[in-house]
Amino acid sequence: MFAARQTFNLFQKRAFSASASQASKVAVLGAAGGIGQPLSLLLKLNPRVSELALYDIRGGPGVAADLSHINANSNVSGYNPTPEGLRDALKGSEIVLIPAGVPRKPGMTRDDLFNTNASIVRDLAKAAAEASPEANVLVISNPVNSTVPIVSEVYKARGVYNPKRLFGVTTLDVVRASRFISQTQKTDPSKEVVPVVGGHSGVTIVPLLSQSGHPSIAGEARDALVNRIQFGGDEVVKAKDGAGSATLSMAMAGARFAESLLRAAQGEKGVVEPTFIDSPLYKDQGVDFFASRVELGPNGVEKIHEVGKVNEYEEKLLEACLGDLKKNIQKGVDFVKANP
Numbered sequence: 001m002f003a004a005r006q007t008f009n010l011f012q013k014r015a016f017s018a019s020a021s022q023a024s025k026v027a028v029l030g031a032a033g034g035i036g037q038p039l040s041l042l043l044k045l046n047p048r049v050s051e052l053a054l055y056d057i058r059g060g061p062g063v064a065a066d067l068s069h070i071n072a073n074s075n076v077s078g079y080n081p082t083p084e085g086l087r088d089a090l091k092g093s094e095i096v097l098i099p100a101g102v103p104r105k106p107g108m109t110r111d112d113l114f115n116t117n118a119s120i121v122r123d124l125a126k127a128a129a130e131a132s133p134e135a136n137v138l139v140i141s142n143p144v145n146s147t148v149p150i151v152s153e154v155y156k157a158r159g160v161y162n163p164k165r166l167f168g169v170t171t172l173d174v175v176r177a178s179r180f181i182s183q184t185q186k187t188d189p190s191k192e193v194v195p196v197v198g199g200h201s202g203v204t205i206v207p208l209l210s211q212s213g214h215p216s217i218a219g220e221a222r223d224a225l226v227n228r229i230q231f232g233g234d235e236v237v238k239a240k241d242g243a244g245s246a247t248l249s250m251a252m253a254g255a256r257f258a259e260s261l262l263r264a265a266q267g268e269k270g271v272v273e274p275t276f277i278d279s280p281l282y283k284d285q286g287v288d289f290f291a292s293r294v295e296l297g298p299n300g301v302e303k304i305h306e307v308g309k310v311n312e313y314e315e316k317l318l319e320a321c322l323g324d325l326k327k328n329i330q331k332g333v334d335f336v337k338a339n340p
């Protein structure tokens, strides 16, 4: 009891000092969904967030009323599913997180979600380009390899595209990678760092074990680990058996990425996260977006890290990744061109 009270007091103190130094409005679009709800809960508990705006086509105000009773300093508002509601949710936001859209069922690929989610993301991007063109946009909705280019095309068409402020959330891939490697090595997962580059689906997810703390993992053990990281999402889809895909681990990953952006915006140096962005790394091969380690700053993307030294095995993984990624990106671009 005493310990719990102490924790609470510490939290209150931190909440007060953070909100006194900087007000940060964060909007969640798709806030009543499987990811949206736990993500909003974690954001409500984050003392760096001063205002939380929750929007969904159904249930936003209910989730907001529930979270608003939590005794943390931030204000939580739910918005009606109208164009005005969406605009008001977005206005003044520093960060806009988008987990709106349908999740996979067993047997589907992320690309199978394109037909439904492309127009959802396009329409939300239009509203954000209008109401909060300078916000950092964090795209969670799948297929991320295509939905991120969709947002960029929408912003470009309106003359407000800033590549430093658009992020595909691939944090879950490194979260999984550190957990899975720790299970094979019997180590503490919170201390394991495994760079994962490329995109966010199947073979476009490229774990770089040679750059982890266990570069000597080889043979079947390596193949199994790489495969588990690439297809970790499928593991959850299968286990949920038709009830959706990863939501809780994704909420943790999304909240971590938002927290990193806020830390960087509030002056902390050296904040690095993996993320799928408009990147120069493989543009010469026609791949305009790529996930690698990115240093974040007050203006969003501060520095894009190179992929670094890879071994022959990883070179092959990268080759397979780039082929698929290029097609996924083009699909998003073409969609907005055909359906502006």
Ligand SMILES: NC(=O)C1=CN([C@@H]2O[C@H](COP(=O)(O)OP(=O)(O)OC[C@H]3O[C@@H](n4cnc5c(N)ncnc54)[C@H](O)[C@@H]3O)[C@@H](O)[C@H]2O)C=CC1
Pocket: 029, 030, 031, 032, 033, 034, 035, 036, 055, 056, 057, 058, 099, 100, 101, 102, 103, 104, 113, 117, 120, 124, 139, 140, 141, 142, 143, 144, 169, 170, 171, 172, 173, 200, 244, 245, 246, 247, 250
């Ligand atoms: N980037 C990543 O690592 C991950 C991405 N995802 C993706 O996140 C998305 C959401 O997944 P879940 O939360 O499990 O799905 P869900 O179906 O539980 O929730 C989606 C929510 O979006 C809302 N929504 C639909 N259209 C909307 C619109 N136009 N405006 C606002 N809200 C809208 C729905 O009402 C629903 O509440 C899926 O596309 C899924 O594939 C899931 C896990 C990891």
Ligand SMILES: O=C([O-])CC(=O)C(=O)O
Pocket: 103, 104, 110, 142, 172, 232, 233, 234, 236, 237, 245, 246
């Ligand atoms: O697998 C899915 O469909 C959801 C997702 O992106 C993930 O869990 O990584």
